[in-house]
């Protein structure tokens with residue numbers, strides 16, 4: 179009998195954890211004849227988001243955020259195809275790739291993350307916050323303007339103006355980190371659609387983050403949307419619309435580069451695939467992380483929405499789902515019953531303030547006291563480092 183073909187698309191937080199769980203199983207997959215497994219990933223490395231703010235602030239280098247998923251997969255005997263999926267043919271059960279022939283599957287698992295909504299025009303001055311690898315590549319030329327704490331060589335002083343569009347936690351963390359790295363060399367604005375920054379957080383965290391942004395001279399625009407973007411010879415011009423609908427005010431904000439941390443979206447090829455999705459295009463799964471429309475397809479992390487229990491798009495949840503996913507993919511290949519993921523309404527969020535301090539929230543509880551902020555930062559670093567180290571085999 180031919181072994182069943184399992185194809186994994188993307189290797190973010192969820193698939194990495196699933197692969198690690200297989201590595202730790204007493205009967206590793208390389209001794210398991212039931213599946214012929216292929217991983218489709220654009221890069222050998224994936225970036226762990228929790229470690230990104232500290233890298234941007236200059237506290238550690240990029241390697242400290244990177245997980246070599248190709249190593250992890252190959253150590254399990256999984257074939258790695260370096261490519262990007264661009265479509266699914268569910269009738270023929272195959273994945274279309276940008277540079278390879280279609281790859282057939284019996285069982286498919288998706289962990290491709292999400293990307294922010296960005297203007298349709300292509301410009302190197304419009305940088306999406308995700309995928310993280312692209313974010314770091316795009317920011318590299320700007321980061322060298324400011325000395326890193328790991329190699330503090332003096333570089334020519336130049337100023338850079340930047341606008342971050344999106345005032346959620348990701349946008350705020352990156353703003354504080356870049357300001358830590360570039361200091362007065364960076365003229366930074368943060369544009370937030372809602373009346374407060376970090377709208378999903380409780381008031382204490384919002385107030386503290388607002389104070390932090392203010393103390394670093396980061397200009398915050400609240401109740402403001404970017405209506406359109408124009409590129410000019412020196413940078414980009416953002417046309418802003420501020421205020422309540424009855425009293426909208428338009429203004430221009432010119433900057434060298436804009437970073438987009440807006441609402442997460444899914445790629446068009448997922449929306450076009452025929453998989454059942456939620457209204458934002460994310461794959462609808464049940465609590466076993468199996469597609470509600472196609473029982474041989476699994477999805478986890480940002481790209482999945484658990485039907486009737488939607489979760490925030492967060493790395494910490496992608497990691498938790500990864501453990502269940504690893505278990506369920508194996509069980510599904512062996513036609514065994516699946517485990518359910520138990521979505522939790524609260525989870526720990528450690529938010530970096532850029533300068534070796536952090537704040538914590540857990541549901542409506544928060545730890546923001548000045549005295550414990552350095553301790554929280556070390557705690558966050560310990561958690562993030564051990565996660566990255568645990569996934570890197572060399």
Ligand SMILES: Cc1cc2nc3c(=O)[nH]c(=O)nc-3n(C[C@H](O)[C@H](O)[C@H](O)COP(=O)(O)OP(=O)(O)OC[C@H]3O[C@@H](n4cnc5c(N)ncnc54)[C@H](O)[C@@H]3O)c2cc1C
Pocket residue numbers: 187188189190191192193218219220221223224225227228230231261262263264289290291292307308309348349351352439478479480481491492493494495496528
């Ligand atoms: C700056 C920043 C900081 C953050 N910090 C935190 C934090 O501290 N805590 C937290 O809980 N969350 C955090 N988040 C959110 C977190 O990054 C995401 O929720 C998390 O990355 C989702 O993981 P995932 O497994 O869904 O996929 P990801 O980790 O996003 O990885 C997806 C992978 O799929 C690959 N891929 C994409 N498309 C394709 C394709 N077509 N074919 C093949 N491969 C593909 C990508 O290259 C990538 O390697 C942060 C986000 C940002 C922007």
